[in-house]
Amino acid sequence: MTSEPQDETGAPARATPAEEGGDRHCGFAALAGRPNVGKSTLLNALLGRKVSIVSPKPQTTRTRIHGVLTRPDMQIVFVDLPGIHANQTRAMNRYMNRTALSSLADSDVNLMVVEALRWTDEDERVLDELKRAARPILLLVNKVDRVHPKERLFQYLADVAPKAAFAELVPISATRRSGLNRLPELIARHLPLSPLLFPADQVTDAPERFMAAEIVREKLMLRLQEELPYGIFVEIEGMGESEDEPGKLVVQAVIWVERTGQKSIVIGKAGERLKEIGRAARLELNRHFGRHVHLELWVKVKEGWSDDENALRKFGYES
Ligand code: GDP
Ligand code: MG
Numbered sequence: 001m002t003s004e005p006q007d008e009t010g011a012p013a014r015a016t017p018a019e020e021g022g023d024r025h026c027g028f029a030a031l032a033g034r035p036n037v038g039k040s041t042l043l044n045a046l047l048g049r050k051v052s053i054v055s056p057k058p059q060t061t062r063t064r065i066h067g068v069l070t071r072p073d074m075q076i077v078f079v080d081l082p083g084i085h086a087n088q089t090r091a092m093n094r095y096m097n098r099t100a101l102s103s104l105a106d107s108d109v110n111l112m113v114v115e116a117l118r119w120t121d122e123d124e125r126v127l128d129e130l131k132r133a134a135r136p137i138l139l140l141v142n143k144v145d146r147v148h149p150k151e152r153l154f155q156y157l158a159d160v161a162p163k164a165a166f167a168e169l170v171p172i173s174a175t176r177r178s179g180l181n182r183l184p185e186l187i188a189r190h191l192p193l194s195p196l197l198f199p200a201d202q203v204t205d206a207p208e209r210f211m212a213a214e215i216v217r218e219k220l221m222l223r224l225q226e227e228l229p230y231g232i233f234v235e236i237e238g239m240g241e242s243e244d245e246p247g248k249l250v251v252q253a254v255i256w257v258e259r260t261g262q263k264s265i266v267i268g269k270a271g272e273r274l275k276e277i278g279r280a281a282r283l284e285l286n287r288h289f290g291r292h293v294h295l296e297l298w299v300k301v302k303e304g305w306s307d308d309e310n311a312l313r314k315f316g317y318e319s
Pocket of ligand 1: 035038039041042142172175176
């Protein structure tokens with residue numbers, strides 16, 4: 001998995017002496033914010049490829065995902081956190097909160113993402129945590145494409161600016177990629193000079209199996225109704241070269257659900273929904289791996305996994 005570091009004009013980053021081992025601004029920037037404000041979309045836009053799955057549903061991002069942006073003068077390691085949740089009762093939510101909160105104090109700079117014109121109690125709680133982490137905070141006001149007329153944005157910025165000693169306030173639209181040009185530079189200012197933390201051609205530290213599972217899970221989330229907010233997990237049971245067709249990659253995935261009723265929802269009438277999910281996932285897997293993928297999908301039931309600490313560990317949600 002390689003990808004050239006690029007700037008937003010698509011030009012490959014030029015090699016400079018820094019690339020031969022000199023120091024540059026390197027460090028960690030966590031993306032914090034309540035669910036659904038656009039953290040994963042922003043990360044993918046900044047990196048120019050998908051490292052974190054996106055859906056209109058909260059809880060799409062469950063684990064910490066690192067995305068790495070390397071340029072001649074900087075290397076930013078973005079940490080895409082699961083949203084911070086008010087509901088602490090489920091093991092899954094407790095896990096996601098632990099993951100989110102422990103990263104904030106470990107980063108060099110924190111990026112708080114909010115939705116333009118909105119500031120909820122949940123945003124307020126996220127800001128409290130960020131203040132506790134005591135790192136510089138950049139406030140990224142996302143989804144400005146939805147603001148009409150634009151004057152309303154100025155009033156909003158004036159209202160939120162005094163809430164903390166923000167290092168910057170940056171209006172952006174992650175989906176339209178507007179306002180993103182300056183962002184790496186603004187972040188890098190807060191990073192210490194050091195040698196590279198990751199190889200220059202590495203865009204994510206997520207293992208390929210994890211990416212495959214996430215791609216299947218994204219297609220599931222996009223096609224399911226509200227009835228399945230928690231109860232899905234995708235496990236890759238096997239991944240390897242096809243024996244029948246050389247060059248083809250075989251991916252064997254199990255969709256775990258919590259109840260038999262959910263199983264029939266995932267499969268759909270005459271298997272139609274599962275077929276559609278499989279088709280969409282396979283197309284994206286083809287793109288992601290740059291080769292033909294044969295995807296085998298099963299649906300299996302395991303009761304109550306998202307509220308079971310042991311099952312969470314088995315499924316790889318280590319803390
Ligand atoms: P996260 O939970 O914070 O990671 O949010 P996601 O990145 O998964 O995005 C949640 C939803 O907001 C998705 O439907 C995105 O397409 C949408 N979204 C993200 N950024 C923007 C934006 O700049 N403008 C608009 N209109 N929608 C956005
Ligand atoms: Mg996310």
